Amino acid sequence: MNLSKLYELLESEINKDFKKSKVIDYKSPNEMIEHLDLEINDDAQGEEGLYKSIEKYLSGSVDTAHPLFSNQLWAGRNYPALISEFVTTLRNTSVYTYETAPAATIIETFMIDMLCKQMGYESGDGTFLTGSSNANLISLLVARNTLFPDIKSKGLSSLPELCFFVSEHSHYSFEKAANVLGFGEENVIKVKADKDHKMIPAELESSIKNALAIGKQPFYVCGTAGTTEVGAFDPLTELQSIARKYNLWFHTDGAWGGALIFSKKHKHLLKGIENSDSISWDAHKLMGIPLICSVILLKDNNQLLPAVCEQTSDYLFHEHEYDDLDLGKKSIQCGRRVDSLKLWLSFKYYGMKGYEQRIEKMISLANYLTNKVKSNPSFELLAPTTYCNVNFRFKPDGNFTQEVINNINLKARDEMYKEGIALFNYCYIEEKLSIRFILANPDVSTSDLDDILEVFLLKCKNQL
Numbered sequence: 001m002n003l004s005k006l007y008e009l010l011e012s013e014i015n016k017d018f019k020k021s022k023v024i025d026y027k028s029p030n031e032m033i034e035h036l037d038l039e040i041n042d043d044a045q046g047e048e049g050l051y052k053s054i055e056k057y058l059s060g061s062v063d064t065a066h067p068l069f070s071n072q073l074w075a076g077r078n079y080p081a082l083i084s085e086f087v088t089t090l091r092n093t094s095v096y097t098y099e100t101a102p103a104a105t106i107i108e109t110f111m112i113d114m115l116c117k118q119m120g121y122e123s124g125d126g127t128f129l130t131g132s133s134n135a136n137l138i139s140l141l142v143a144r145n146t147l148f149p150d151i152k153s154k155g156l157s158s159l160p161e162l163c164f165f166v167s168e169h170s171h172y173s174f175e176k177a178a179n180v181l182g183f184g185e186e187n188v189i190k191v192k193a194d195k196d197h198k199m200i201p202a203e204l205e206s207s208i209k210n211a212l213a214i215g216k217q218p219f220y221v222c223g224t225a226g227t228t229e230v231g232a233f234d235p236l237t238e239l240q241s242i243a244r245k246y247n248l249w250f251h252t253d254g255a256w257g258g259a260l261i262f263s264k265k266h267k268h269l270l271k272g273i274e275n276s277d278s279i280s281w282d283a284h285k286l287m288g289i290p291l292i293c294s295v296i297l298l299k300d301n302n303q304l305l306p307a308v309c310e311q312t313s314d315y316l317f318h319e320h321e322y323d324d325l326d327l328g329k330k331s332i333q334c335g336r337r338v339d340s341l342k343l344w345l346s347f348k349y350y351g352m353k354g355y356e357q358r359i360e361k362m363i364s365l366a367n368y369l370t371n372k373v374k375s376n377p378s379f380e381l382l383a384p385t386t387y388c389n390v391n392f393r394f395k396p397d398g399n400f401t402q403e404v405i406n407n408i409n410l411k412a413r414d415e416m417y418k419e420g421i422a423l424f425n426y427c428y429i430e431e432k433l434s435i436r437f438i439l440a441n442p443d444v445s446t447s448d449l450d451d452i453l454e455v456f457l458l459k460c461k462n463q464l
């Protein structure tokens, strides 16, 4: 196979002038079907066809490395991690046994240990898995099976109705997990938060008491470290002391905000995380590792294996000298990608200091954008900025209904997307449509932020 075309492609991506390129060359679904030339023929198309299709895929995709892409909790490009993705695929290893994945097993074990120690777990445990939605699910599974070990063999019917508590601003993965694990979505009890989106400890306690009063069995509380919408950090220590009072498991969903552990300046926002029974964290968010790169960490190193698996198949897990290293036993997956390599290589490439600087840069850019918004009377900041989420909207002078203001903001945002200028997301904060701008790409400059605000403002004003 001739790789020169691949080098050309990589070089043109690395040297791309983002000032001259769009975030997306928007096409409707029908146009996209046509653009991609989907048909698969009897005759092979070979290398020429391969690169043609690759080009079509790239030109049909959002460029998430573009500085004006800020739609998700991740953005930008991380070259050491991108290269290690290629290396991962080159060996195409599955991390279930030491025998089949010797280097990957040692690297994953090292990374889990290193992450546990960073979070404050002296001898923790954990595994890489397919995202924090699944990490949250596994935390519920381990909590449930540790607190009620009979469930594993007898099922849920052996106990009263189990319920658990999350913030009203928690991630929607908890409902999915409740569905998958058989608790039922009604047993995800949403606890009220304050105006800054932080869970209110007194509300947690009264929700627990109410659940007990109607005969439910509370077993788990989750505090969120970095909410998806506004980036709020729940008061972990206060919530934990209530959870402990009722003998409940305490999980921290640090999918988004857990990265602050690497910043001396900002890690105080995670105070108490070290006392959680479990933690979810996504390295594919602020750390810029390509999706998927995610872990569940447990404070006690004797809980994951018995809760998840133990009964294994002898076609795969043989008894051998090092069988205690066979990581597949701790996962609900069988085949499992090597996601630890890209994180390890990225840490080695940038160093801990490099990551610390990256995180602090993103927070100072979020503060820069916040100050720009605050200093312009045409904008309204809709939530305080504590992390990398900036929530605001255009607010015209005069008497406009909420619906009209929401539509103006939405239309300006959608126009910018379809014209390929920028892609940023929105959510609703008390019925106000909020532009949720995420600072996750270290290649963003203050002038990019000035430009994006200027265009957005113009597009909003043009509708008046």
Ligand SMILES: Cc1ncc(COP(=O)(O)O)c(C=O)c1O
Pocket (backbone or CB within 6 Å): 073, 130, 131, 132, 133, 134, 170, 171, 173, 224, 226, 227, 228, 253, 254, 255, 256, 282, 294
């Ligand atoms: C707070 C929080 N928890 C969990 C998740 C789910 O993470 P993933 O997309 O890796 O499943 C997200 C995703 O945005 C999140 O913001």
